[in-house]
Amino acid sequence: MTVDPLSDALAVADARSVFSGGFTAGGDWAIQLRGRDRLKVNAVLRGGCLLVRDDGGEPLRLTEGDVVVSDGGQPYTLCSRPGVEPTDSDDVVMDPETRMGRLGQGEAMDVACMSGHIDLSRDRGDLLRRALPELVHVRADSPEAGVLRWLIGQLAAEMRTRRAGVEFVSAQLAQLMFVQVLRVCLAESGGTPSGGGLPPGWLRALADERLAPALRLMHGDPAHPWQLEELARAAAMSRTTFAVRFKEAAGVPPLTYLLNWRMNLAARALRQDAAPVGALARSVGYTSESAFSNAFKRAVGVAPRRYREEALARS
Numbered sequence: 001m002t003v004d005p006l007s008d009a010l011a012v013a014d015a016r017s018v019f020s021g022g023f024t025a026g027g028d029w030a031i032q033l034r035g036r037d038r039l040k041v042n043a044v045l046r047g048g049c050l051l052v053r054d055d056g057g058e059p060l061r062l063t064e065g066d067v068v069v070s071d072g073g074q075p076y077t078l079c080s081r082p083g084v085e086p087t088d089s090d091d092v093v094m095d096p097e098t099r100m101g102r103l104g105q106g107e108a109m110d111v112a113c114m115s116g117h118i119d120l121s122r123d124r125g126d127l128l129r130r131a132l133p134e135l136v137h138v139r140a141d142s143p144e145a146g147v148l149r150w151l152i153g154q155l156a157a158e159m160r161t162r163r164a165g166v167e168f169v170s171a172q173l174a175q176l177m178f179v180q181v182l183r184v185c186l187a188e189s190g191g192t193p194s195g196g197g198l199p200p201g202w203l204r205a206l207a208d209e210r211l212a213p214a215l216r217l218m219h220g221d222p223a224h225p226w227q228l229e230e231l232a233r234a235a236a237m238s239r240t241t242f243a244v245r246f247k248e249a250a251g252v253p254p255l256t257y258l259l260n261w262r263m264n265l266a267a268r269a270l271r272q273d274a275a276p277v278g279a280l281a282r283s284v285g286y287t288s289e290s291a292f293s294n295a296f297k298r299a300v301g302v303a304p305r306r307y308r309e310e311a312l313a314r315s
Contacts, residue, residue: 005206005219006182012264013127015118017041017174021099022114022159023092025049029104029111030079030086033070039118039129040070041177042078043152044140047111052077053135065140065149069118069181071129078113080104089115098159114155116174127264130251131201136181144184151177200251202261208249210235214242218258222265223285226258263299266292270308277304 022045023031033040042051044066051060051068053076062068062078070076077086092101102109120128138148155173158166185198186207198204205211214231217224231254232242246254262284269280281292296304 005202005212005215006179006186008219009127009131009202010179012268013120015120015128015175015178016171017118017178018116018171020116021094021101022112023101023103024109025080025103025111025113026109027104028080028084030077030084031089031092031103032075032077032086033089033115034075038072038120039132039178040072041067041116041118041174041181043067043114043148043155043177045112045114045152045156049078049080049111049113050082052079052082060135060137062137063140065145065152067138067148067152067177067181069132069136069138069178071132071134072117073134080111097162100159114152114159118178127202130199131203132182132185133197133199136185138181138184142184142188144180144187148177148180148184151180200249202250202257205246205250205257208245210237211242211246211249214246214254218254218261222258222262223283225285226255228254259295260299263296266296266304267300267307270304271311280304 025031025047033042042062044062044064046064048061048063051062053060053074055074059082060068079086087103092103094101100112118128138145140149151173155170155177158170158173182203185203188197198207202215205215213234217231217234218226228239228243231246232239235242235245237245243253246257250257252260266280266284269275269283275283277293278289281287281289284292286292286295293304296307300307302310
């Protein structure tokens with residue numbers, strides 16, 4: 001692996017971004033969007049609207065250039081104003097060429113949005129979803145928004161012109177958008193133990209500047225038999241201070257995080273290649289195949305060979 005935990009996590013989770021289309025709207029309109037246990041992304045290309053979550057709370061005002069990422073746990077509605085009966089997203093008629101739908105009445109379509117999702121099915125959604133807040137709102141006036149605006153503009157152009165290679169290019173641009181959103185989360189965390197609103201997880205631990213060196217050590221050499229003293233030394237802390245701060249940020253003790261990370265690496269390897277389980281065990285720090293198999297089964301729920309068979313059947 002690398003010493004870049006953000007790239008590592010994206011690779012291990014096999015996160016794949018897909019922009020499925022969008023809509024223009026005018027007058028009174030509302031559309032309900034369901035995450036279906038996937039990260040849902042909405043980007044406002046033109047105009048503005050409200051985001052109303054089904055679980056209540058104050059509506060969130062979105063303006064041109066804003067991007068929101070939902071963890072997919074709760075449906076939400078985008079609308080011109082509260083109280084408008086929403087159309088289910090599945091019922092919106094899409095233009096097969098542009099993949100854009102129309103909502104509301106009148107000729108003036110003064111709002112345009114793009115929608116998509118981050119598919120996390122390959123690692124059951126645990127690694128990324130648990131690291132993110134329920135809703136990430138990147139405002140158009142934030143310091144990181146310039147890159148997002150450029151990516152949104154390129155996505156819109158791809159969908160509009162439908163040039164050769166549009167599917168591949170759109171997927172890559174969507175992936176870059178998602179990475180930029182994660183970078184915004186890191187930038188807004190402030191590099192403090194509180195994590196700036198991030199839930200406990202690897203992303204919050206990475207955001208903590210004091211913990212990041214230890215996290216990079218574990219990611220750079222996951223097979224090494226890391227000890228608490230070594231990791232605390234890298235973070236320039238005592239063992240006790242480091243252990244407490246790490247658990248507060250990551251949600252688990254340092255060596256439990258290392259175990260979980262090894263199991264995530266093993267799961268990806270089982271999905272992607274046919275290496276013998278014994279060789280895979282050694283690559284993540286186990287000298288005994290049986291010890292690795294027992295650890296994997298405790299963490300994932302099935303033995304490594306069974307996991308590989310199920311992954312092959314799904315693919």
